[in-house]
Amino acid sequence: MYAENKITSCANCARCWTNFRNLTEEELELINKNRYEATFKPSEIIIKQGSPASNAIFLISGLAKVYMEGYSGKNLILNLAEHSTLLAGPGAHVNARYTYSVAAITQVQACFINFDTIRKVISANPGFASGFIEDLSDKSFRLHQKILNLTQKKMHGRLAEALLYFADSIFRSDEFEMVLSRQELGEMTNMAKESVVRIIGEFENENIIHATPRSVKILDRDKLLVISEKG
């Protein structure tokens, strides 16, 4: 399942990770030589939690879900990832295992880059190392927010927030395709799928959103924001 329209080189890849801009031509060429491109179909697993973390994966295009496999088969979706995103997981620098799984939602085009190469470039280029630290910090920061949200908000707040996440961070529109099932929406907000259904119904009755199984339209963003903030 390799892509037809492959990227010819990192040097002219428009969707590459911003931090690659910090590299010299030679370094970029080193990355370019050591990358492998692949395409994934919806629902295919790109990264499997617990497996040896040998490669960082960059998303060139498509949408994927990042999730942890928890106890007794219960998943927790941490976030969605789109193009220009680096997926590595902190485990790479801790126990050489992927800390989370990643699965394609739409068709996904991705680059595999060996960690040895990444580490080499980190050691050689301080600017790149700093960029790497910023990226790690940003992800950690979001995780800190998420842990607060999941533990301190009630169901309505968590779901409202998830809907705003889709609108603001992923689709940049108040009307969007619902790419996750109710079950997955539950895995993202830490609630049962039945509760997701119920609360979406309530939001509809109050004319806050209009929802079908595969689409959502936010009608009253202000109300949704209040619900999201008040928990």
Added chain:
Amino acid sequence: MYAENKITSCANCARCWTNFRNLTEEELELINKNRYEATFKPSEIIIKQGSPASNAIFLISGLAKVYMEGYSGKNLILNLAEHSTLLAGPGAHVNARYTYSVAAITQVQACFINFDTIRKVISANPGFASGFIEDLSDKSFRLHQKILNLTQKKMHGRLAEALLYFADSIFRSDEFEMVLSRQELGEMTNMAKESVVRIIGEFENENIIHATPRSVKILDRDKLLVISEKG
């Protein structure tokens, strides 16, 4: 409240951050010149969430709690921090604000080191940068574990895990001083203080632990482990 027995220099500081071993003599001297030492009494705030993140703080001695201030005054204790720990928070590289608060539990001796100095050394020394990345990754990894624990385990499992955390990671003994109040234990495991009291009582009745308000002794570690894992 400055300490009597100050550290004369980073060069001969036995409790320093392991990553400082990657520095050259000159770099270490740069850090040494730009550090400020302070001592905190129990319950004093060392880092305040949301305030400008100008310094990284290294704990030389003592015990502190790292916590997030959430909605409507509800705190979430992320972990305890002891000597040789770097406290900075991802916010330093994201929005220049501290992401979490830190408060002294025992008397705490700490070094303040300006982020400008840290950043300078990161740029100059790839080994140090890599060590920094490892430290960030390690913290992020633990946070990933914590988010799973908090969202997928029931109260008994979360409390059992907290007790094992004290025994294994902080005091390295199955008998230890309980440095947190029941209230704080609740902030750490995301439950009401009444629930903490109740479950500690149950653990005592089943002869799994012996507890007083200020001490805990683990009597049946195996059972506690099972409870912690089964959630």
Added chain:
DNA sequence: AAATCAATATGATATATGTCATGATTTGAG
């Protein structure tokens, strides 16, 4: 020793949320 204050403890009750059962609807394969 008396008095005050905070932390701990315990019981009664309320509520958020999960689980189970069942039916309707959509989707995908042949």
Added chain:
DNA sequence: CTCAAATCATGACATATATCATATTGATTT
């Protein structure tokens, strides 16, 4: 197009957990 499988939806019920009220204990001050 048809049938099976998955997803969505909804009601009844179970339960984990928070909240409230009230003791009780332990420390600190007067």
